[in-house]
Amino acid sequence: MTVLITFIQRAILQATPLLFGATGEIITEKSGNLNLGIPGIMYTGAISGVIGGFFYQNACQAAGYAVVPIIAVLIPLLCSLVGSLLVTLIYCFLTITLRANQNVTGLAITTFGTGLGNFFGGSLIKITKSDVPYVALTKISLAFKKTLPFASKTGAFGTLFFSYGFLVYLSIILAIVAAIVLNKTRVGLHLRAVGENPATADAAGINVTKYKYFATAIGGMIAGLGGLFFVMDYSGGIWANNGFGDRGWLAIAIVIFALWKPNFAIPASFLFGGLYILYNYISASMALIPILQMSPYVVTLIALVLTSIRNNREKQPPASLGLSYFREER
Amino acid sequence: MNEQVKKTRDPFVRITKRDGVTFGKACIVRAVCIAVALLLCAILTVLVTGQNPLVMFATVFKGAFGKGRGFVTLHEAALLLCVSLAVTPAFRMRFWNIGAEGQALIGGLATAVIMFLFHDRMSTFPLVLLMTVSAVVAGAIWGVLPAIFKAHWGTNETLFTLMMNYIAIRLVEWFLKIADKSGSNVVSHSLLGDGIPNLFGVQYLFNIVVVALLTVVLYIYLQYSKHGYEIAVVGESENTARYVGINVRKVIIRTMILSGAICGLAGLLIVGGASHSIDSNIIKGRGFTAIMVSWLGKFNPLYMILTTFLLVFLARGADEVSTICGLNSSFSDILTGIILFFIIGSEFFIHYQMHFNWSFFEREKNDEAGAFSAEKPAQTDEKEEA
Numbered sequence: 255m256t257v258l259i260t261f262i263q264r265a266i267l268q269a270t271p272l273l274f275g276a277t278g279e280i281i282t283e284k285s286g287n288l289n290l291g292i293p294g295i296m297y298t299g300a301i302s303g304v305i306g307g308f309f310y311q312n313a314c315q316a317a318g319y320a321v322v323p324i325i326a327v328l329i330p331l332l333c334s335l336v337g338s339l340l341v342t343l344i345y346c347f348l349t350i351t352l353r354a355n356q357n358v359t360g361l362a363i364t365t366f367g368t369g370l371g372n373f374f375g376g377s378l379i380k381i382t383k384s385d386v387p388y389v390a391l392t393k394i395s396l397a398f399k400k401t402l403p404f405a406s407k408t409g410a411f412g413t414l415f416f417s418y419g420f421l422v423y424l425s426i427i428l429a430i431v432a433a434i435v436l437n438k439t440r441v442g443l444h445l446r447a448v449g450e451n452p453a454t455a456d457a458a459g460i461n462v463t464k465y466k467y468f469a470t471a472i473g474g475m476i477a478g479l480g481g482l483f484f485v486m487d488y489s490g491g492i493w494a495n496n497g498f499g500d501r502g503w504l505a506i507a508i509v510i511f512a513l514w515k516p517n518f519a520i521p522a523s524f525l526f527g528g529l530y531i532l533y534n535y536i537s538a539s540m541a542l543i544p545i546l547q548m549s550p551y552v553v554t555l556i557a558l559v560l561t562s563i564r565n566n567r568e569k570q571p572p573a574s575l576g577l578s579y580f581r582e583e584r
Numbered sequence: 585m586n587e588q589v590k591k592t593r594d595p596f597v598r599i600t601k602r603d604g605v606t607f608g609k610a611c612i613v614r615a616v617c618i619a620v621a622l623l624l625c626a627i628l629t630v631l632v633t634g635q636n637p638l639v640m641f642a643t644v645f646k647g648a649f650g651k652g653r654g655f656v657t658l659h660e661a662a663l664l665l666c667v668s669l670a671v672t673p674a675f676r677m678r679f680w681n682i683g684a685e686g687q688a689l690i691g692g693l694a695t696a697v698i699m700f701l702f703h704d705r706m707s708t709f710p711l712v713l714l715m716t717v718s719a720v721v722a723g724a725i726w727g728v729l730p731a732i733f734k735a736h737w738g739t740n741e742t743l744f745t746l747m748m749n750y751i752a753i754r755l756v757e758w759f760l761k762i763a764d765k766s767g768s769n770v771v772s773h774s775l776l777g778d779g780i781p782n783l784f785g786v787q788y789l790f791n792i793v794v795v796a797l798l799t800v801v802l803y804i805y806l807q808y809s810k811h812g813y814e815i816a817v818v819g820e821s822e823n824t825a826r827y828v829g830i831n832v833r834k835v836i837i838r839t840m841i842l843s844g845a846i847c848g849l850a851g852l853l854i855v856g857g858a859s860h861s862i863d864s865n866i867i868k869g870r871g872f873t874a875i876m877v878s879w880l881g882k883f884n885p886l887y888m889i890l891t892t893f894l895l896v897f898l899a900r901g902a903d904e905v906s907t908i909c910g911l912n913s914s915f916s917d918i919l920t921g922i923i924l925f926f927i928i929g930s931e932f933f934i935h936y937q938m939h940f941n942w943s944f945f946e947r948e949k950n951d952e953a954g955a956f957s958a959e960k961p962a963q964t965d966e967k968e969e970a
Contacts, residue, residue, distance in 0.1 A: 290682075290742075344925060352932035357680055357742070358879045361872055362924035369917020376912030495912070503746055510743055544757035551747040551754075558747070562739035571740070582600065 259410050261528070261535050263417060267488055269527030270418075271296070271498075273425040274480030275505025276512060276519040277432050282473035283509060284436060285466045286449040286574040290360025291345050292477050293502025294367020295338050299478020300485040301371040302337025303330035304493050307394040307486070308378060323397035327420075330394060330486060331479075338478025341367055342471050350466045353578040364502070371481075375493040388492075395491030398483075421483040426520055428476055433517035445469055449572030452579040462579055480505065504530075507554040513561065514571060526550050598939040610934045617930035618894075621923040628922070629902075633909040640905060647904025648897045659788040661896040662795040663854055667870045668877035668888050669795075669802050670846035673839045674727075675875075676806065676883045677819045679734065683745025685871025686752035687726040687844045689864075691851025693756050694722035696776055696862040699855075700763055703777025712856070719852035720845045726752065727844015728837060735833040749871070756864045770863035778860065791853045798846070803885040815839055847871075873920075880927055898923060 275292055282289045289295075307330040314321050345363050348354040378389055402416040436442040447455040448465045456462050484498055485491065508526060512518035533546035630637050648657050667684050674681040681687075695715045702711055726748055733739035763771045806812040814835050818825045825832050850870075855862050877895060881888030902916030 288742075348925065348928055352929050353936070354928045354931060355879065357682070358876065358924075359928055361682070361875055362921055362928060365869075365872070365876075365917050365924065366921025369914040369921055372914035373912045373918055376914065380910060495914070500750060503750075507743055507747060510740065541758065541761040544754040544761065547757075548751055548754040551750040555744065555747050555751075558743055559733055559737070559739055562733065562737040580599075580601070 255410070257535065259413055261531070263413055264531050264534075265524060265528035266418065266422065267527070268530045269523040270422050270425045271480035271484045271488070271501050272505045272508055272526055273429060273519060273523040274483065275477045275502055276508040276523055277425070277429045277516050278473040278475070278477030278480070279506055279509045280473075280512070280514055280516050280519060281432055281436075281445075281476065282470045283514060283575055284445050284449045284572055285469035286452060286572050286577065286579070287345075287349060287466060287470050288356045288360065288576040289342075289345060289363075289470060289473065290357060290506070291341070291363025291367065292360075292474075292506055293498075293500075294364035294370075295341050295345075295474045295477050296367075296481035296484075296502045296505070297371030297498060298341045298367040298481070299334045299338040299475075300481030300498060301374045301493070302478070303334035303482040304389060304391065304485055305337075305374060305378065306330045306333030307391045307491070308389060311391055311394055321393040321397070323400065326394040326397040330391075330398075330482060334478050334482040335475050338474050338481075339471055341370075342474025342478075345474070346467050346470050349578055350463060350470070353580055356576050356578065368496075371498070372495045375495055391486070391491030393491075395486050398486040398491075419483075419487045421479065421487055424479070425483070429516040429520050432476075433515065436516065446572070449574060452574055453581075456579075456581060462581075466579075477502075477505070504550060504554075507551075510561070510571075511554055511557045525553075529553060596941055598941060599936050600939065602935060602937050605934050613933050614927065614930050617926045617933075618923065621926035624926075625919045625922055628919070629905060629915075632911070632915070633905070635909070643905050643908055644898075644901030647901045650904075653900070655788065657896060657900055659792060659858070660900065661892045662788075662792045663850065663858070664870050664873060664877060664896055665888060665892040666791075666795045666798065666850040666853060667847060667867075667874040668881070668892060669798055669885055670843050670850060671871075671874050672802070672843075672878045672883050672885065672888070673806065673812075673815055674843040675819075675878055677815045677836065677839050679731070679836060679840065680742045681727070681730075681745050681840070681843055682742055682872065682875060683726065683730065683748045684843075684847050684850075684874050685867050685869065686745070686749035687723045687847030688851040688854065688867045688871055689749070689752040689756060690726045691719040691723040691848030692855035692862055692866055693752070693759060693851070694718040694848070695852045695855045696763075696771060697759065699776040699860075700771065708778075715856050716849070716852055719848040719856070721848070723848020723851060724841045724845040727840045727847065731837045731840030735836040753864045756862065756866075760863065770861055773860045776855075776860055776862070788858060791857045794849075794853060794857075798849075799885045799889065802846075806883075806885065811835075811838070876924055880924075894923075895920065 275296055278295075279289060279292050282292075307326065310326060310329045311321060341363060344366075345359055348359045349356050375389065398421065399419045401418060408416065434442075436446065444455065444460045445465055447458065447460060448462050448469075452462045455465075480501070481498060484501070485493055489497060504526060505523075508519055508522045511526075512522040529550040530547075532549060533543045536546060626637050626640065629635075629640055633640070647653065667688055670687070671681050671684045695718065698711070698715045698718050702714065706714070730739070730741045730744035730748065733744060734741045760769065760771055763775060806815065814825070814830050817828065817830060818832055818835050822832050825835070851867070854866060859866060873895060877888055877891045880891040880894075898920055899916045902919045903913055905911075906913050906915040
């Protein structure tokens with residue numbers, strides 16, 4: 255029983271970066287932009303937070319003050335949002351204003367963002383000429399990990415539901431809010447119209463460029479939080495190059511798995527989070543571990559094939575996904 | 585009334601599509617964009633390292649073409665070009681194969697398995713033949729699976745090929761665990777044997793010759809054969825292709841077999857012809873860089889030679905800079921990203937024309953003046969009321 259509870263708890267921790275990424279990408283794709291730069295943007299979000307936290311922690315140490323939890327959370331959070339916004343804006347400018355190919359631009363963003371993360375992660379100390387051996391933001395990480403006060407007193411129930419840092423709850427709230435905005439509000443309706451058929455939306459008086467910019471930028475910022483969660487909460491504030499791994503791509507896979515619905519993305523990412531760490535909990539020989547680690551990708555493939563074979567109109571990507579819109583083109 | 589005037593005013597920038605741009609003009613636009621990108625990279629490098637920019641440029645050249653480096657750079661370029669050639673037929677068909685990484689890796693895995701099993705039991709020639717066949721077949725299988733689903737049910741190929749990458753990585757890790765019981769992350773030369781022998785006693789020459797031949801063959805196939813034409817038509821419009829009687833499904837599947845097979849060949853060259861070892865990161869992201877190379881080279885094998893050299897030159901040069909300055913090797917990724925942004929952006933100026941409407945600002949001044957004068961009496965009215 256306790257094994258099951260720790261498994262679920264670990265799965266939810268694994269799922270959170272995926273959920274941030276998937277929610278961000280769904281909002282982006284609803285505007286008709288296929289942003290394959292999400293993995294890079296998540297790296298950027300992570301490293302921007304680390305840079306902000308690093309400076310704050312060093313400043314505190316130099317001045318001899320204790321780290322204030324609220325500020326320790328706010329500075330990396332803000333830095334992360336700004337960092338991922340800036341990189342996403344490069345994507346927006348190239349694909350929306352300059353109408354570049356979205357696949358190629360996205361991959362370039364991923365190269366750039368991953369490089370940015372690994373470069374600053376590995377060279378931050380040398381560039382700032384500080385005298386610490388490696389980037390370890392343990393004090394800041396504690397602020398991010400702060401759980402609700404009654405988590406440890408309510409036994410298994412508390413472990414399951416209250417034992418997380420605030421970003422876990424934020425990821426779920428954002429997914430639910432995104433689902434409501436997309437399906438129940440006028441803004442969501444307009445956004446979906448832009449993604450389905452920008453020419454019609456344009457004719458109806460919707461500012462296509464503005465919607466695409468805002469959706470992609472907001473989506474990128476949400477995805478960046480996934481990176482921030484990973485480094486600050488999950489890894490305990492310690493940066494490891496390429497530590498984030500392939501989670502960005504899995505987040506994009508979840509978008510399809512969840513049929514472009516943020517509310518479906520919540521259980522989908524929990525499932526993927528579970529599959530991601532399943533090999534730790536099954537007593538198999540060492541050699542079989544890679545086979546078990548394959549499961550998230552195989553499940554995605556099966557889901558991908560099944561949804562395409564069923565070919566249900568409700569379960570399709572936005573019709574103009576991946577195409578740039580030029581008003582004067584017919 | 586003022587508002588109506590504002591709404592109907594022409595925008596400051598109007599964009600129209602250009603019909604045909606001369607080749608020379610397009611080249612000038614691209615060259616200017618690359619020059620600006622390089623300048624930006626140079627400024628960034630100087631800012632980060634704090635070194636003399638001229639010294640820095642010398643370092644970049646030394647990294648790429650310095651003593652004993654030129655041939656290695658040529659070989660690096662050949663390997664990248666091979667993967668880029670592989671994705672090109674698929675991209676011409678607008679089949680977004682981002683699984684070249686996995687297709688090459690599985691080709692490498694097939695090579696490694698054959699080498700692992702038979703390197704001390706077979707003579708060189710049949711061994712190399714068997715390695716080649718298995719690598720090509722493995723790559724083709726990895727490429728054709730997404731194509732079959734795409735052709736019959738329209739399954740999203742971008743994600744399918746992407747997921748296949750990770751399955752290939754895990755398969756390699758599985759092989760590593762089985763082949764090397766010590767738990768090492770790499771199956772090394774000692775377990776795999778020598779693989780492809782050196783051509784005329786020159787290391788890597790075999791790989792370079794194979795890729796050079798492949799470039800020419802693929803160029804002819806794409807530009808002058810019936811298959812190549814069918815690929816181009818399917819890429820332009822599937823409906824047109826159907827209308828003229830092309831079997832679209834057949835073309836998609838056939839082209840992806842070709843694409844996957846060349847990727848498998850790249851895996852063979854990397855594992856059998858260069859490293860003689862295998863680990864899960866042996867392709868080193870070439871499958872993704874290849875997409876850039878192919879797209880930047882307008883899906884034309886001959887132009888792609890140039891774009892390959894540009895990217896390899898930059899990567900090796902930036903590597904040298906980061907090694908000398910003790911920086912992280914990912915610095916080259918940042919520089920590559922910046923240059924890609926500029927090249928991607930340059931396409932806009934080739935395909936579209938901007939018309940500036942300078943009277944935009946003059947009218948705005950008039951409007952402001954009008955608005956001001958209209959506001960004034962309103963204010964005085966208020967005052968009077970007060």
